[in-house]
Amino acid sequence: MSKISRFTSKAVTSAKNAVGGRGGAAAPEGGGGFADCAVVSLHSLRIYLEKSYRETLDLLSEMPQILAEIGLESGDPPHHSTLVKAFDMLEMEIWRVLLRLSAQLHDIADHAAMDATFFDRETASKHYCRRTNYRVQTLKMTALVDTKTQAVLDFHCMTEKRHDT
Numbered sequence: 080m081s082k083i084s085r086f087t088s089k090a091v092t093s094a095k096n097a098v099g100g101r102g103g104a105a106a107p108e109g110g111g112g113f114a115d116c117a118v119v120s121l122h123s124l125r126i127y128l129e130k131s132y133r134e135t136l137d138l139l140s141e142m143p144q145i146l147a148e149i150g151l152e153s154g155d156p157p158h159h160s161t162l163v164k165a166f167d168m169l170e171m172e173i174w175r176v177l178l179r180l181s182a183q184l185h186d187i188a189d190h191a192a193m194d195a196t197f198f199d200r201e202t203a204s205k206h207y208c209r210r211t212n213y214r215v216q217t218l219k220m221t222a223l224v225d226t227k228t229q230a231v232l233d234f235h236c237m238t239e240k241r242h243d244t
Contacts, residue, residue, distance in 0.1 A: 083124075083127075083128075083142070083145060084144065084145060084148070086123075086124070086127050087120070087124060087145050087148050087149065088148060089184075090119075090120045090123040090124060090127075091116065091120045091148055091149055091150075093119075093123075093177060093180045093181060094115075094116040094117075094119035094120045094123065094177070095116045096176070096180055097116075097119060097173050097174075097176040097177040097180060098114070098115040098116045098119065098173060099176075113157055113161070113165055114150070115169060115173060116150075117149055117150055117151060117157075118162060118165040118166060118169065119169070119173065119177060120149045121135070121136075121139075121149065121157070121162055122162070122166055124139075124145075124149075131159075132159040132162045132163055133159040135159075136156050136157070136158075136159055136162070139156055140153070140156055178231065178232075178233070178234070179233075181230075182225075182230050182231070182232045182233075185225065185228040185230040186227075186228065187225045187227065187228060187230065187232070188225055188226050188227030188228070190225075190226045190227075191223050191224060191225050191226060191232060192223075192224050192226055193221060193222070193223055193224075194221070194222050194224065195219060195220070195221040195222075196219070196220050196221075197217050197218070197219050197220075218236065218237070219236070219237045220234065220235075220236050220237075221234065221235045221236075221237075222234045
């Protein structure tokens with residue numbers, strides 16, 4: 080069994096656990112959309128391979144056993160734009176469960192560190208903020224990271240102006 084196959088097996092198992100009962104067929108007949116577990120698995124594989132969505136799907140078209148493990152047919156992988164859209168529509172709770180499951184794969188140390196970072200929204204997209212009357216000025220991202228493995232154990236994003244201690 081190759082490294083990619085072992086990783087895919089773990090990714091599919093974690094994705095199915097994170098999605099829960101919202102599964103079904105990975106690619107149902109009639110264009111009903113791809114299952115969330117297939118989208119999460121393909122996204123995980125894309126990160127593992129360090130490729131774009133398009134490059135990942137090109138590689139996977141040559142790996143029918145990997146596609147079969149995800150639940151897709153080798154002759155009909157999703158289009159890369161479909162994956163991007165499906166990835167954007169996944170709920171945050173799926174990613175939080177997946178983060179918790181992936182953190183359990185590491186042997187964590189007794190110590191963890193917290194880091195909080197602010198991102199200024201207006202400088203990045205001033206035109207968009209003005210056009211849509213978008214009032215969020217900053218985004219705060221706080222991460223809890225294991226000091227031994229550098230694994231992210233938990234995170235919190237905040238756009239409100241209230242204090243978050």
